[in-house]
Amino acid sequence: MAVTDHEENVRRSAEAAKEFVEWYYSQLNQGKPVCSAYVDKNKSYQSASIKADITINGSPPITPEEWDAKLLSQRSPQTPSQPSTDPTTTNLMISPKVHFEIDSYDVHVINADYRAGATPAQLEKFGTKPGVRMMLMLSVSGSVAFGTTTGGSGDFDRAAATTTKQHLNDTFILVPNWDALSRAGSRNTRRYLVFSHTYRAY
Amino acid sequence: MAPPTGPRGGPQRTGGRSSRGGGISKRRHNPLKTDRDGDVTMDAPAAGRSGSGPGARGSRDGRGGRGLSRGSTRVSSRVAQNLRNYAGDGTVASKAQFNRTTLKILGLRSSKVADKPDGGLRTLLDFLERKASKDKQITIGKSILDGDYVWISVHKDDAQNILHLNGFVFTGSPLTITETNERMPNKEEQISKEAAETKQKLTAVVAKRYDPQQKFLDLSALGSDDILSSMGTFDSQNLAEKAFKALVHLASSSYKNSEEKREALQAVSLARNNLNDVDQVFSLAHSLPDLRRLDLSGNNLDSLSKVAKWKYRFRYLEELHLTGNPLVAQENYLVELLQWFPSLQNLNGQQVRTPEQVAAGLRALEPTPLPQFPSNLRDGDANVATIFLQNFFPMFDTDRARLVSEFYDEDSWFSLAAVPNAGRPLEWRSYLKFSRNIQRFGGAGRNPGLMQRLFTGGNLIADMWKALPVTRHPGIDQPGQWLVDCHTFPHLADPSGHGSAMGLIICVNGQFEEADASANLFGTRTFSRTFILGPSKPFPPPKHPYRVISDQLTLHDWKPQAEAAVQAPVVAPIGNPIINPAIAPVPAVAPAVSDEVLKSQMIQELSNRTGMTAEYSMLCLSGAANWNFDLALKSFEETRANLPPQAFITAV
The missing domain is CATH 1.10.8.10 (Ubiquitin-associated (UBA) domain)
Known part of the structure; x- marks a missing residue:
């Protein structure tokens, strides 16, 4: 039934969006890397040679690792002079001087029959289920506050941050993480991955 | 076992509390206790606890008093208590509670239980609660014994029941109970009275050691300070640390704000204090985070790890002395210290950094917003995005029905999210009822708003747009008004039902003028709008080769900061095709080159x-x-x- 499928898509897309937004910006606010959220890091998509398109403030496309490095440099411009080779361990020591505050987000299903990157077995498995093989367009609106930390407490100084604040408009195209969908009990894995990311903070 | 600082229902009172509301059973509950009180009608507290051990000291009623650490000597405990009062925020503000009534009770002093370690207070309170609790259980709030009077705080509805007991005889003594508007004495103030002498002495120490000319607090060689020694401050390590904390607190708490403190107290000496870890004096970093000069010479710090607790503290520390500590014999300790203290210029009297280097280093520590580039248009050779936007916004302003019929079909999705930011007083009513802000939706996927506020299909979208205020967007070629990023992407569903198709995502940031004629409201609103374009369906024959699959509008009323490096427009003027859409045209307004x-x-x-x-x-x-x-x-x-x-x- 088409109506039921539509409703299921809407419901599941909202859940996926919530899950993604909560995880993604919590990572950013903790200074943790987010490159694992992009299709580039996923084996299924790697084997299909599918890569994410990331545009930051109108920059030419960059890789997820470069995005992590940019985030790091935004927090503390000194650090990139000694880049870490392992992006997963880069910036945990950096105090959170940049804070993302999300005011709103909304999501649409732009392709309810998404197939790219999936193996025939995976397609077969999820072929009839609505709300699973979705390509989503997620737009997030909020602000980026730039604060300073006093001492080594590492706490974000909101009072100082209010002086420098940018509006944030983040747009993602999300696609299913086939690996997470196929594995039973993989609750902690990202169920959707970023296929396109357009970031604007101004 | 709960600590002695527990609430009223704590261990001391378990005997009396175990059967709330049942007056008869309470009396039967623990007959042994009544014997101790010498009053068979009393519902007494747990036996044997009061008066034995340090936990019962320091608090007159034994209820809300602070328990002192076991094993301390009595003198040390008192000093420690006093020190703690000054080190922390010693006094507790007495807040007015509107639903409480304060009552004064006279008569306890002449009662038979007055000899008890708590002055009989607990026994009296139990008596009052039991006698007053006829229709409902009455609980007395705060209580304190001050001189001849017992002060109690009760809920204003319960006050009459207690006042009714005026004249009752309590263990041989008639009680006089009166309501009062006076402020209840504060337990902390009582302790302060006891500790006033300690405070006075510590203040004298600080006064003696503070040089306002030099803005210098000399806390060096505290061990040889006569006043401190006479107070027994150095009887134990714990006490010495508390004394230090109290001194720093006294020295740093007399300023109105942190600026005044920063100005008046710039240098501290902790020389010759036999410190073997700065952990012992860590509170300095809390109390005086903006310190500029610090002398730690002549201590016993034997490695950098013993200073590491202060790592990245003292952001403005310019001068540090460590001579006479074993750690200065270590190699490379300077390198670490320079990292830990970004303003450090002078170490042990040697210049280690120039002010310019410090300034540059501090600047580099500040977060810097990511660079801003002009619009990034990667919409292929056909300039689909440019042409679409050139058509879209003028038509949205003038003929929304036609716009829908040209670009939207029965599978198109539209929704808007209204995010009223603090700032300009624009009316949001027209938008909020449609706002599909999932962040605000409870119940995630189950929220009915998800469906109700999602508009699918051209007809619904057109109807909804009729309800939105009239808008006027600036021309897409207007400088400084737009930021557009777009790129093509694969894997959309092909409308033919076979295979996949290319799509185009367009993210637009801009602003428009709005006129809500019915409410006579006019203003400028900022927005972000994201479109997903995909190939049109073959039937019915489309007007354009592409259609809108998804359209999300976010209204946020953002007021850009003056210094924000928003740069400009990008999309070429109508009729002036872009040769290479990957390269944005020169903005009419140059980027913020002053930045x-x-x-x-x-x-x-x-x-x-x-x-x-x-x-x-x-x-x-x-x-x-x-x-x-x-x-x-x-x-x-x-x-x-x-x-x-x-x-x-x-x-x-």
Whole structure:
């Protein structure tokens, strides 16, 4: 039934969006890397040679690792002079001087029959289920506050941050993480991955 | 076992509390206790606890008093208590509670239980609660014994029941109970009275050791201080640390704000205190985080790890003395210290950094917003995005029905999210009822708003748009009004039902004028709007080769900061096709070239991308490109072959 499928898509897309937004910006606010959220890091998509398109403030496309490095440099411009080779361990020591505050987000299903990157077995498995093989367009609106930390407490100084604040408009195209969908009990894995990311903070 | 500082229902009272509301059973509950009180009708507290051990000391009623640490001597405990009062916020503000009534009770002193360690207070309170609790259980709130009077706080509805007991005889003594508007004495103030002497002495120490001219607090060689020694401050390590904390608190708490403190107290000496870890004096970093000079010489700090607790504290520390500590014999300790203290210029009397280096280093520690580039249009050779936007916004302003019929079909999705930011007083009513802000939706996927506020199909969208206020968007070629990023992407469903199709995502940031004629409201609103375009369905024959699959509008009323490096427009004027959409046209308004930070970021970015040295990158950006990054990149590509080897960081 088409109506039921539509409703299921809407419901599941909202859940996926919530899950993604909560995880993604919590990572950013903790200074943790987010490159694992992009299709580039996923084996299924790697084997299909599918890569994410990331545009930051109108920059030419960059890789997820470069995005992590940019985030790091935004927090503390000194650090990139000694880049870490392992992006997963880069910036945990950096105090959170940049804070993302999300005011709103909304999501649409732009392709309810998404197939790219999936193996025939995976397609077969999820072929009839609505709300699973979705390509989503997620737009997030909020602000980026730039604060300073006093001492080594590492706490974000909101009072100082209010002086420098940018509006944030983040747009993602999300696609299913086939690996997470196929594995039973993989609750902690990202169920959707970023296929396109357009970031604007101004 | 709960600590002695527990609430009223704590261990002392378990005997009396175990059967709330049942007056008869309470009396039966623990007959042994009544014997101790010498009053068979009493419902007494747990036996044997009061008066034995340090836990019962220091608090007159034994209820809300602080328990003192076991094992301390009585003198040390008192000093420690006093010190703690000054080190922390010693006094507790007495807040007015509107639903409480304060009552004064006279008569306890002459009762038979007055000899009890708590003055009989607990026994009296139990008596009052039991006698007053006829229709309902009445609980007395705060209570304190002050001189001859017992002060109690009860709920205002319960006050009458207690006042009714006025004249009752309590263990041989008639009680006089009166209501009062006076403020209840504060337990903390009582302790302060006891500790006033300690405070006075510590204040004298601070006064003696503070030099207002030099803005210098000399806490060196505290062990040889007569006053402190006479107070027994150095009887134990614990006490000495508390004394230090109290001294620093006294020295730093007399200023109105942190600026005044920063100005008046710039230097501290902790020399010759036999410190073997700064952990012992850690509170200095809390109380005086903006300290500029610090003397730790002549202590016993034997490695950097013993200073590490202060790592990244004292952001403004310019001068540090560590001579006479074993750690100065270690190699490379300077390197670490320079990292830990970004303002450090002088170590042990030697200059280790110039003020300029410090300034540069501090600047580098500040977070810097990411560089801002003009619109990034990667919409293929057909300039689909440009042409779409040129059509879309004028039509949205003038003829929304036609716009829907041309670009939307029965599968198109539209929703808007209204995010009223603090700032301009624009009316949001027209939008909020449609706002599909999932962040605000409870119940995630189950919220009915998800469906109700999602508009699918051209007809619904057109109807909804009729309800939105009239708008006027600036021309897409207007400078400084738009930021557009777009790119094509694969894997959309092909409308034919076979295979996949290419799509185009367009993210638009801009503003429009709004007129709500019915409410006579006019203003400018900022917005972000994201479109997903995909190929049109073959039937019925479409007007355009592409259609809107998804349209999300976010209204946020953002007021850009004056210094924000928003740059400008990008989309070419109508009728002026873009030759290469990947390269944005020169903005009519030059980017914020006055912004040195932005410039240096662009130089760095260009250098990263091209491998050119910073100098050549700057030349490239500041030349004909006029700080337009894309133009500079383009100009680099064009002139690359002619550039000398020294233009590159690593000559190829």
